[in-house]
Amino acid sequence: MSDFVHSGWGWFVAIATVVSLVFCLVLLIIASRRKVMAADNSTGHVWDEDLKEMNNPLPRWWMWLFVITVVFAAVYLALYPGLPFNTGTERFGGTLRWTSVGQFEAEQEKARAALVPVYAKYAEMTAEQLAQEPVAMGIGQRLYLNNCAQCHGSDGKGSTGFPNLADGDWLGTGTHDYVKTVIVEGRMGVMPPMAAAVGSGEDVKNVAQYVLSLSGSAHDSVAAQLGKEKFAVCAACHGADGKGNPALGAPNLTDKIWLHGWGEQAIVNMITQGKNNAMPAQGRLLTPEQVHVLAAYVLSLSQTTRVAGN
Amino acid sequence: MPRPETTPSAKAPAPAAAASAGVASETVVSMYQAQKKIYARAVSGWFAGWRWALVWATQLVFYGLPWLEWNSRQAVLFDLGARRFYIFGLVLYPQDFIYLTGLLIVAAYSLFLFTAVAGRLWCGYACPQTVYTEIFMWVERKLEGDRAQRMRLDASPWGANKLARKGGKQLVWIAIGLWTGFTFVGYFTPIRDLAVAASTLGFGPWEWFWICFYGFATYGNAGWMREQVCKYMCPYARFQSAMFDKDTLIITYDAERGEPRGPRGKKADPKAAKLGHCVDCNLCVQVCPTGIDIRKGLQYECIGCAACIDVCNGVMERMDYPQGLIRYDTQNGMAQHLNRSQLLRRALRPRVLVYASVLVLILGALGTSLALRSPFKVDVVRDRGALARLVEDGWVENVYRLQLMNTTERVQRYRIRAGGLDGLRTDLGDTVIAVDPAQARWVPVAARVAPEVAAAAGRGSHPIEFTVERLVDTPADAPKSLVEHSTFVVPR
Numbered sequence: 006m007s008d009f010v011h012s013g014w015g016w017f018v019a020i021a022t023v024v025s026l027v028f029c030l031v032l033l034i035i036a037s038r039r040k041v042m043a044a045d046n047s048t049g050h051v052w053d054e055d056l057k058e059m060n061n062p063l064p065r066w067w068m069w070l071f072v073i074t075v076v077f078a079a080v081y082l083a084l085y086p087g088l089p090f091n092t093g094t095e096r097f098g099g100t101l102r103w104t105s106v107g108q109f110e111a112e113q114e115k116a117r118a119a120l121v122p123v124y125a126k127y128a129e130m131t132a133e134q135l136a137q138e139p140v141a142m143g144i145g146q147r148l149y150l151n152n153c154a155q156c157h158g159s160d161g162k163g164s165t166g167f168p169n170l171a172d173g174d175w176l177g178t179g180t181h182d183y184v185k186t187v188i189v190e191g192r193m194g195v196m197p198p199m200a201a202a203v204g205s206g207e208d209v210k211n212v213a214q215y216v217l218s219l220s221g222s223a224h225d226s227v228a229a230q231l232g233k234e235k236f237a238v239c240a241a242c243h244g245a246d247g248k249g250n251p252a253l254g255a256p257n258l259t260d261k262i263w264l265h266g267w268g269e270q271a272i273v274n275m276i277t278q279g280k281n282n283a284m285p286a287q288g289r290l291l292t293p294e295q296v297h298v299l300a301a302y303v304l305s306l307s308q309t310t311r312v313a314g315n
Numbered sequence: 316m317p318r319p320e321t322t323p324s325a326k327a328p329a330p331a332a333a334a335s336a337g338v339a340s341e342t343v344v345s346m347y348q349a350q351k352k353i354y355a356r357a358v359s360g361w362f363a364g365w366r367w368a369l370v371w372a373t374q375l376v377f378y379g380l381p382w383l384e385w386n387s388r389q390a391v392l393f394d395l396g397a398r399r400f401y402i403f404g405l406v407l408y409p410q411d412f413i414y415l416t417g418l419l420i421v422a423a424y425s426l427f428l429f430t431a432v433a434g435r436l437w438c439g440y441a442c443p444q445t446v447y448t449e450i451f452m453w454v455e456r457k458l459e460g461d462r463a464q465r466m467r468l469d470a471s472p473w474g475a476n477k478l479a480r481k482g483g484k485q486l487v488w489i490a491i492g493l494w495t496g497f498t499f500v501g502y503f504t505p506i507r508d509l510a511v512a513a514s515t516l517g518f519g520p521w522e523w524f525w526i527c528f529y530g531f532a533t534y535g536n537a538g539w540m541r542e543q544v545c546k547y548m549c550p551y552a553r554f555q556s557a558m559f560d561k562d563t564l565i566i567t568y569d570a571e572r573g574e575p576r577g578p579r580g581k582k583a584d585p586k587a588a589k590l591g592h593c594v595d596c597n598l599c600v601q602v603c604p605t606g607i608d609i610r611k612g613l614q615y616e617c618i619g620c621a622a623c624i625d626v627c628n629g630v631m632e633r634m635d636y637p638q639g640l641i642r643y644d645t646q647n648g649m650a651q652h653l654n655r656s657q658l659l660r661r662a663l664r665p666r667v668l669v670y671a672s673v674l675v676l677i678l679g680a681l682g683t684s685l686a687l688r689s690p691f692k693v694d695v696v697r698d699r700g701a702l703a704r705l706v707e708d709g710w711v712e713n714v715y716r717l718q719l720m721n722t723t724e725r726v727q728r729y730r731i732r733a734g735g736l737d738g739l740r741t742d743l744g745d746t747v748i749a750v751d752p753a754q755a756r757w758v759p760v761a762a763r764v765a766p767e768v769a770a771a772a773g774r775g776s777h778p779i780e781f782t783v784e785r786l787v788d789t790p791a792d793a794p795k796s797l798v799e800h801s802t803f804v805v806p807r
Contacts, residue, residue: 160714
């Protein structure tokens with residue numbers, strides 16, 4: 006703020022605050038006496054012929070309450086940032102040096118410290134062991150619902166563009182460490198636009214038909230045959246057999262998992278336009294211990310596949 | 316409606332007289348007044364007995380309740396951290412705050428009803444301010460003696476005796492205050508743990524704050540502020556007049572019978588001496604905890620404690636006069652000399668009947684609602700990241716989270732079904748979901764329909780419902796299921 010506002014305003018606010026406080030006290034003192042009629046203890050004000058305002062003084066302790074609020078204000082302004090005048094280069098921030106950021110960080114620190122014993126016993130466990138711990142899985146589920154479900158869905162099955170975490174199919178190795186790394190560091194999925202390398206628009210469609218044929222999906226077999234040759238361009242990442250390459254994060258094209266949509270048009274779009282898909286890094290939001298439990302929960306989603314009921 | 320008399324107005328001269336007195340009679344006074352200390356005299360009698368009965372009843376409940384055990388936990392515990400509120404067999408969730416609303420409405424209408432019938436009954440007998448003041452004044456009497464002795468003690472110079480009596484009183488007051496604060500916190504933190512912490516003074520910071528704050532408030536209000544609270548702080552004291560009418564029982568002095576007041580011998584015949592029944596002993600003023608003279612009529616300071624009735628009846632008895640010179644009566648009753656049965660008939664006036672019927676209605680609704688309370692609750696939350704997704708074979712899937720809340724103290728098991736669209740099915744199937752006692756659990760549910768159903772339903776959102784069935788695990792369980800509505804989206 007001090008970058009934008011002239012320091013004179015800080016002095017203005019500080020002085021106005023102090024003057025108001027002093028004014029309140031002075032007002033209390035100079036207005037503490039009133040005239041009354043000696044005869045009947047009324048103020049001498051009469052309305053509607055016989056309605057008199059009587060002198061009903063306030064109890065004195067009430068006045069002291071007012072003084073206490075002024076004293077409180079003075080103490081508060083000394084302790085907390087309320088008088089924003091500049092001392093040299095720095096703005097006066099109260100003798101306690103309190104800031105909302107500082108309080109937030111202190112609370113976070115405290116919460117983290119309180120969580121240490123909760124996670125301590127899970128730190129040494131493997132994902133398989135954690136899957137057998139109902140309490141750990143409960144913690145994992147809550148972490149998942151709060152941090153992951155917005156994109157990957159409450160059931161972990163994702164949607165177009167957001168990978169299904171419950172199908173056992175991973176773009177990487179799918180180990181506990183891999184999932185932890187992706188949670189902490191995030192992940193970029195890059196498919197470059199390949200249309201120029203593949204050839205004409207017709208060639209691109211043929212390649213799309215070939216890709217459909219790899220997974221045994223409905224396709225035009227003539228076009229697929231024509232596209233097979235051009236698929237060599239794709240094989241660099243997806244492999245000659247189209248089974249992908251976990252080391253590169255290149256998806257398997259021979260299964261029926263279509264992260265970015267199924268059908269010729271979706272595949273053509275992917276080839277011509279490419280795709281940059283980002284999973285944001287969560288390392289700043291979660292402690293390593295939390296990530297450990299959360300990753301185990303994510304892995305458990307694909308280990309306990311539920312069957313659709315009839 | 317009675318207009319509270321402005322104090323301290325004696326019979327004021329006519330305004331014309333005041334005006335003619337002119338500027339010369341003006342004086343300058345302080346806007347603030349040091350309050351005169353009130354030395355209320357001890358009183359015993361029928362109504363004082365009732366007040367003590369209510370002191371015992373309310374305080375046995377307040378101090379005793381947190382120590383009761385129920386199902387091997389504290390019977391009444393408001394666990395703010397876990398957001399669970401235990402009241403004997405009831406486990407309330409924050410979602411049940413409507414019951415608190417109901418309770419407050421019941422409290423408000425009880426207050427309206429009692430006040431319309433018999434004035435400030437609450438103030439005089441059951442209000443914590445009255446109850447704690449009664450306890451604190453009892454301590455004061457035990458250590459400093461009754462009114463005259465206290466006045467003498469205050470006037471006397473400081474010495475060992477005065478110091479011991481005053482200091483002792485303060486110590487006992489502070490102890491009662493702290494115990495009250497401790498008990499109050501014991502409703503929110505298990506009191507037995509709190510007692511263990513007390514032995515090492517190992518309270519948490521908020522526990523310290525509330526014990527001291529509540530303790531200080533008790534000590535300050537009942538020890539020092541007393542009638543000041545009723546006169547200057549309490550809002551109820553100020554809006555009570557809205558519930559008063561001329562048929563409301565108030566504590567009132569029978570001026571017709573009492574005046575002209577004056578002292579006389581016990582043998583003297585008041586008629587011969589041209590005196591009323593008031594012997595002007597001033598005892599009614601001495602016992603008054605707010606320091607008013609009831610003989611001036613209804614005043615806003617009167618908290619309806621009936622101490623003046625008790626003390627005056629004693630005097631009447633000694634004088635061999637009939638009791639009730641000061642009594643509960645109505646303004647109409649006084650003016651029209653109504654007898655008891657006439658007063659009773661007038662008590663059943665529309666205002667009272669309306670208050671009573673609303674009270675009965677709310678009590679009935681509250682009781683019914685508690686009795687028919689579901690042993691579990693369900694909330695459905697749609698996933699908002701993706702409204703719908705297409706899955707294998709063109710099926711359309713929507714994802715929901717169901718929060719299952721067990722409001723009993725036994726493990727409950729549930730089965731979840733979806734309906735509302737043809738062949739709508741969930742990925743849960745027949746899975747049985749168990750939820751621990753008084754716990755809540757999120758259950759992600761994916762519901763899907765076949766492509767032809769989605770096509771027939773059309774694009775957009777369609778109402779569906781989830782039926783959660785609580786499985787019957789013990790013979791005590793009645794079959795119970797809840798239906799929660801939601802929507803199913805077929806994508807465009």
